[in-house]
Amino acid sequence: xxxxxxxxxxxxxxxxxxxxxxxxxxxxxxxxxxxxxxxxxxxxxxxxxxxxxxxxxxxxxxxxxxxxxxxxxxxxxxxxxxxxxxxxxxxxxxxxxxxxxxxxxxxxxxx
Amino acid sequence: xxxxxxxxxxxxxxxxxxxxxxxxxxxxxxxxxxxxxxxxxxxxxxxxxxxxxxxxxxxxxxxxxxxxxxxxxxxxxxxxxxxxxxxxxxxxxxxxxxxxxxxxxxxxxxxxxxxxxxxxx
Numbered sequence: 067x068x069x070x071x072x073x074x075x076x077x078x079x080x081x082x083x084x085x086x087x088x089x090x091x092x093x094x095x096x097x098x099x100x101x102x103x104x105x106x107x108x109x110x111x112x113x114x115x116x117x118x119x120x121x122x123x124x125x126x127x128x129x130x131x132x133x134x135x136x137x138x139x140x141x142x143x144x145x146x147x148x149x150x151x152x153x154x155x156x157x158x159x160x161x162x163x164x165x166x167x168x169x170x171x172x173x174x175x176x177x
Numbered sequence: 178x179x180x181x182x183x184x185x186x187x188x189x190x191x192x193x194x195x196x197x198x199x200x201x202x203x204x205x206x207x208x209x210x211x212x213x214x215x216x217x218x219x220x221x222x223x224x225x226x227x228x229x230x231x232x233x234x235x236x237x238x239x240x241x242x243x244x245x246x247x248x249x250x251x252x253x254x255x256x257x258x259x260x261x262x263x264x265x266x267x268x269x270x271x272x273x274x275x276x277x278x279x280x281x282x283x284x285x286x287x288x289x290x291x292x293x294x295x296x297x298x
Contacts (some may be wrong), residue, residue, distance in 0.1 A: 099281070099282030099283070101285070103224075103285070109290075110290050111216075111224065111273070111285070113284055116278075117281060118282075122286060156224075156284075156285070158282075162240055164240075165226070165229075166226035168223055168225070168226065
Protein backbone atom coordinates (compact mmCIF):
# COMPACT_ATOMS: atom_id res chain seq x y z
CA UNK A 67 0.00 0.00 0.00
CA UNK A 68 1.41 3.34 -1.06
CA UNK A 69 2.07 6.16 1.39
CA UNK A 70 0.49 8.73 -0.94
CA UNK A 71 -3.09 8.02 -1.99
CA UNK A 72 -4.26 8.42 -5.57
CA UNK A 73 -7.47 7.22 -7.20
CA UNK A 74 -6.66 4.06 -9.20
CA UNK A 75 -8.42 5.34 -12.29
CA UNK A 76 -9.72 8.47 -13.99
CA UNK A 77 -11.25 9.13 -17.36
CA UNK A 78 -12.36 11.89 -19.68
CA UNK A 79 -13.27 12.64 -23.25
CA UNK A 80 -11.07 14.53 -25.71
CA UNK A 81 -11.02 18.24 -24.95
CA UNK A 82 -12.23 17.75 -21.40
CA UNK A 83 -10.42 18.78 -18.20
CA UNK A 84 -9.57 16.08 -15.69
CA UNK A 85 -7.98 16.24 -12.29
CA UNK A 86 -6.07 13.60 -10.34
CA UNK A 87 -5.68 13.91 -6.59
CA UNK A 88 -2.81 12.88 -4.35
CA UNK A 89 -3.31 12.74 -0.61
CA UNK A 90 -0.59 12.49 2.01
CA UNK A 91 0.16 13.78 5.49
CA UNK A 92 2.13 16.41 7.35
CA UNK A 93 5.41 14.51 6.95
CA UNK A 94 5.33 14.43 3.18
CA UNK A 95 3.00 16.64 1.15
CA UNK A 96 2.30 18.85 4.12
CA UNK A 97 5.92 19.94 4.40
CA UNK A 98 7.55 19.16 1.06
CA UNK A 99 7.03 19.80 -2.63
CA UNK A 100 5.19 17.37 -4.86
CA UNK A 101 6.28 16.16 -8.27
CA UNK A 102 4.22 14.35 -10.90
CA UNK A 103 5.27 11.74 -13.45
CA UNK A 104 3.59 10.35 -16.52
CA UNK A 105 4.25 6.78 -17.62
CA UNK A 106 3.10 5.80 -21.06
CA UNK A 107 2.61 2.05 -21.61
CA UNK A 108 5.92 0.22 -21.79
CA UNK A 109 8.03 3.27 -21.09
CA UNK A 110 9.84 4.85 -18.17
CA UNK A 111 8.20 7.53 -16.02
CA UNK A 112 8.71 11.09 -17.20
CA UNK A 113 8.63 14.24 -15.09
CA UNK A 114 5.69 16.51 -15.97
CA UNK A 115 5.48 18.78 -12.89
CA UNK A 116 7.88 19.66 -10.06
CA UNK A 117 7.71 21.91 -7.01
CA UNK A 118 3.93 21.37 -6.90
CA UNK A 119 3.12 22.99 -10.20
CA UNK A 120 6.15 24.01 -12.22
CA UNK A 121 6.51 22.56 -15.72
CA UNK A 122 9.83 21.38 -17.17
CA UNK A 123 10.60 22.71 -20.61
CA UNK A 124 8.72 20.83 -23.27
CA UNK A 125 5.69 20.01 -21.11
CA UNK A 126 2.62 21.82 -22.49
CA UNK A 127 0.70 24.28 -20.33
CA UNK A 128 -2.30 21.94 -20.50
CA UNK A 129 -0.69 20.33 -17.46
CA UNK A 130 -0.96 22.19 -14.17
CA UNK A 131 -0.60 21.34 -10.51
CA UNK A 132 -1.46 22.68 -7.11
CA UNK A 133 -1.03 21.84 -3.45
CA UNK A 134 -3.10 22.66 -0.41
CA UNK A 135 -2.27 21.36 3.03
CA UNK A 136 -1.59 17.64 2.78
CA UNK A 137 -3.10 17.16 -0.68
CA UNK A 138 -2.00 17.90 -4.20
CA UNK A 139 -3.66 17.67 -7.57
CA UNK A 140 -2.73 17.39 -11.21
CA UNK A 141 -5.02 18.92 -13.81
CA UNK A 142 -4.95 18.17 -17.51
CA UNK A 143 -6.99 20.44 -19.75
CA UNK A 144 -7.78 19.92 -23.42
CA UNK A 145 -7.48 16.17 -22.93
CA UNK A 146 -5.87 14.33 -25.85
CA UNK A 147 -5.72 10.64 -26.70
CA UNK A 148 -1.97 10.61 -26.10
CA UNK A 149 -2.57 11.62 -22.49
CA UNK A 150 -3.75 8.09 -21.81
CA UNK A 151 -1.15 6.87 -19.34
CA UNK A 152 -0.40 6.18 -15.69
CA UNK A 153 0.25 9.22 -13.50
CA UNK A 154 2.22 9.15 -10.25
CA UNK A 155 2.75 11.73 -7.54
CA UNK A 156 5.84 11.75 -5.33
CA UNK A 157 7.11 13.67 -2.35
CA UNK A 158 9.94 13.71 0.14
CA UNK A 159 8.90 12.28 3.48
CA UNK A 160 10.46 13.48 6.73
CA UNK A 161 9.31 10.46 8.73
CA UNK A 162 10.80 7.00 9.05
CA UNK A 163 8.82 6.01 5.94
CA UNK A 164 10.98 8.19 3.77
CA UNK A 165 12.90 9.74 2.31
CA UNK A 166 10.92 9.32 -0.90
CA UNK A 167 7.32 8.15 -1.19
CA UNK A 168 5.13 7.67 -4.25
CA UNK A 169 1.43 7.46 -4.90
CA UNK A 170 0.01 4.19 -6.16
CA UNK A 171 -0.62 5.66 -9.58
CA UNK A 172 -3.73 6.68 -11.50
CA UNK A 173 -4.54 5.17 -14.86
CA UNK A 174 -6.07 7.85 -17.07
CA UNK A 175 -8.32 6.63 -19.86
CA UNK A 176 -9.34 8.90 -22.72
CA UNK A 177 -12.77 7.74 -23.81
CA UNK B 178 21.15 16.19 -22.72
CA UNK B 179 21.59 13.86 -19.80
CA UNK B 180 20.86 10.20 -20.43
CA UNK B 181 20.90 7.25 -18.06
CA UNK B 182 21.20 3.60 -19.03
CA UNK B 183 20.78 0.62 -16.75
CA UNK B 184 22.64 -2.65 -17.27
CA UNK B 185 22.97 -5.96 -15.51
CA UNK B 186 21.74 -9.56 -15.41
CA UNK B 187 18.08 -10.05 -16.17
CA UNK B 188 17.82 -13.25 -14.13
CA UNK B 189 18.95 -13.78 -10.55
CA UNK B 190 18.50 -16.88 -8.42
CA UNK B 191 16.70 -16.66 -5.08
CA UNK B 192 18.97 -15.85 -2.13
CA UNK B 193 21.64 -14.45 -4.41
CA UNK B 194 22.66 -10.83 -4.96
CA UNK B 195 21.22 -8.58 -7.65
CA UNK B 196 23.74 -6.17 -9.16
CA UNK B 197 22.90 -3.36 -11.57
CA UNK B 198 24.85 -0.44 -12.98
CA UNK B 199 23.62 2.89 -14.30
CA UNK B 200 25.80 4.71 -16.80
CA UNK B 201 25.34 8.47 -17.05
CA UNK B 202 26.09 10.34 -20.26
CA UNK B 203 25.77 13.98 -21.18
CA UNK B 204 26.74 15.27 -17.74
CA UNK B 205 29.22 14.54 -14.99
CA UNK B 206 27.98 12.42 -12.12
CA UNK B 207 30.09 14.73 -9.95
CA UNK B 208 27.95 17.77 -10.71
CA UNK B 209 26.70 19.43 -7.56
CA UNK B 210 23.00 19.67 -6.85
CA UNK B 211 22.15 16.17 -8.00
CA UNK B 212 21.62 12.82 -6.37
CA UNK B 213 21.51 9.55 -8.26
CA UNK B 214 18.66 7.21 -7.41
CA UNK B 215 17.29 3.75 -8.00
CA UNK B 216 13.54 3.12 -8.27
CA UNK B 217 11.79 -0.17 -9.00
CA UNK B 218 8.38 -1.17 -10.30
CA UNK B 219 6.94 -4.69 -10.02
CA UNK B 220 4.86 -5.68 -13.02
CA UNK B 221 1.51 -3.95 -12.97
CA UNK B 222 2.30 -2.10 -9.76
CA UNK B 223 3.50 1.28 -8.60
CA UNK B 224 6.90 2.84 -8.05
CA UNK B 225 9.13 2.15 -5.06
CA UNK B 226 12.19 4.25 -4.24
CA UNK B 227 15.19 2.09 -3.34
CA UNK B 228 17.89 4.59 -2.49
CA UNK B 229 20.18 7.32 -3.72
CA UNK B 230 23.81 8.40 -3.66
CA UNK B 231 25.72 11.66 -3.97
CA UNK B 232 28.95 11.80 -5.90
CA UNK B 233 30.82 12.00 -2.61
CA UNK B 234 29.64 8.49 -1.83
CA UNK B 235 27.04 9.44 0.77
CA UNK B 236 24.04 7.14 0.35
CA UNK B 237 20.49 7.03 1.71
CA UNK B 238 18.21 4.01 1.54
CA UNK B 239 14.56 3.06 1.78
CA UNK B 240 14.14 1.88 5.39
CA UNK B 241 12.24 -1.20 4.21
CA UNK B 242 15.21 -2.35 2.11
CA UNK B 243 18.10 -0.86 4.05
CA UNK B 244 19.42 -4.14 5.44
CA UNK B 245 19.86 -5.59 1.94
CA UNK B 246 20.77 -2.60 -0.23
CA UNK B 247 24.02 -0.90 -1.11
CA UNK B 248 24.54 1.86 -3.67
CA UNK B 249 28.01 2.91 -4.79
CA UNK B 250 29.40 5.45 -7.23
CA UNK B 251 32.35 5.38 -9.61
CA UNK B 252 33.05 8.94 -10.72
CA UNK B 253 35.85 7.85 -13.06
CA UNK B 254 33.39 5.81 -15.09
CA UNK B 255 30.43 8.17 -14.55
CA UNK B 256 28.45 5.25 -13.15
CA UNK B 257 26.57 4.32 -10.03
CA UNK B 258 25.58 0.83 -8.98
CA UNK B 259 23.00 -1.05 -6.97
CA UNK B 260 23.37 -4.31 -5.10
CA UNK B 261 20.44 -6.02 -3.42
CA UNK B 262 21.25 -9.12 -1.41
CA UNK B 263 19.20 -12.17 -0.43
CA UNK B 264 16.71 -11.63 -3.23
CA UNK B 265 13.33 -13.33 -3.38
CA UNK B 266 10.54 -13.42 -5.95
CA UNK B 267 9.23 -10.21 -4.40
CA UNK B 268 12.27 -8.41 -5.83
CA UNK B 269 11.23 -9.23 -9.40
CA UNK B 270 10.65 -5.85 -11.03
CA UNK B 271 11.66 -3.25 -13.55
CA UNK B 272 14.58 -1.33 -12.09
CA UNK B 273 15.07 2.30 -13.07
CA UNK B 274 17.91 4.67 -12.35
CA UNK B 275 17.13 8.36 -12.23
CA UNK B 276 18.77 11.68 -11.52
CA UNK B 277 17.33 13.50 -8.54
CA UNK B 278 17.60 17.24 -8.83
CA UNK B 279 17.45 19.54 -5.85
CA UNK B 280 16.54 23.19 -6.30
CA UNK B 281 14.38 24.11 -3.37
CA UNK B 282 12.35 20.97 -3.91
CA UNK B 283 13.41 17.58 -5.23
CA UNK B 284 12.35 15.69 -8.31
CA UNK B 285 13.47 12.86 -10.59
CA UNK B 286 14.55 13.82 -14.09
CA UNK B 287 15.55 12.14 -16.30
CA UNK B 288 14.97 8.42 -15.90
CA UNK B 289 16.71 5.52 -17.56
CA UNK B 290 14.66 3.22 -19.77
CA UNK B 291 14.64 0.54 -17.08
CA UNK B 292 15.92 -3.00 -16.92
CA UNK B 293 13.86 -6.04 -16.03
CA UNK B 294 15.08 -8.35 -13.29
CA UNK B 295 13.46 -11.71 -12.65
CA UNK B 296 14.23 -13.66 -9.49
CA UNK B 297 13.81 -17.33 -10.26
CA UNK B 298 15.68 -20.59 -9.92
